[in-house]
Amino acid sequence: MAAHWRRNVCSPRGMWWNSKSSPSGFCGRSSYRKYAKAGPDKRKVDVMLSPGADFFQSCWVVQDLHLAMRKWHETTGIGPFFFLENQRPDDYRYCGVAAAAPLFGVAFAYTGKTQIELIVQHDDAPSAYTKTFGRHGAGHHHLGADVTDYDRRLEAYRALGLEVTQEATFGGQRYCYVDTREALGFMTELFEWNSDSKAFMADVARIAASWDGQDPYRSMN
DSSP: OHHHHHTTTTTOOOOOOOSSOOOOTTTTHHHHHHHHHHOOOOHHHHHHHHHHHEEEEEEEESOOOOHHHHHHHHHHEEEEEEEEEEOOOOEEETTTTTTTOOOOEEHHHHHHHHEEEEEESSOOOOHHHHHHHHHSEEEEEEEEEESSSSHHHHHHHHHTOOOEEEEEETEEEEEEEOOHHHHSSEEEEEEOOOOHHHHHHHHHHHHHHHHOOOEEEEEOO
16 A cells, blocks of 8 residues: 555645543553552563654544545645545454454644644444544544554553554554553554655655645545
8 A cells, every 4th residue: 555655646636645532441441540550560661762663643533534634724734635535454453352444534744744644434333533532523532653663562551551442454554552541641553664654654744845735635545
């Protein structure tokens, strides 16, 4: 899929990709309380402090992808937005159990080095999005990090007693959501991009840096 994104990055049509947010639950348990009481394992904290994680993405769950893109652009001037619609991840697991994958749409834009991501879910499949907001809620959902040591960091989060709400692959690349809401107020996403995806995202960031305001919403379907 990354190669598909790169092929389309200069296409005329365009280019790529309160509520019920109580942190209690953690897929049936409030495991962070146990962690907070016991204190972190220093070995696991050392993993978190080590180089290899680049937090650069901030994501909002929305109810209407096109309306959200327009409001973001008109309110902040951010753009262009690149979007994909009617997508499903592969190898999907919810709270550690294989499950039917949700149907979703995704859009993103860059402001400096920060990626703004917007996600809409179109069905009732259990997911990290419905876990946070229910079927019809919306709001800030997670911070995302591209990591070079995916398995090591994922196990470090698990060792802290935090639930991994959703795991899957998209475009052949792994990602997951860790339920850090009780600690941080939002979830944490880990993903591992390959070299093609990293090059594509660098291209998109460069496009945003020199954008002339034309064609603010660009489909990658």
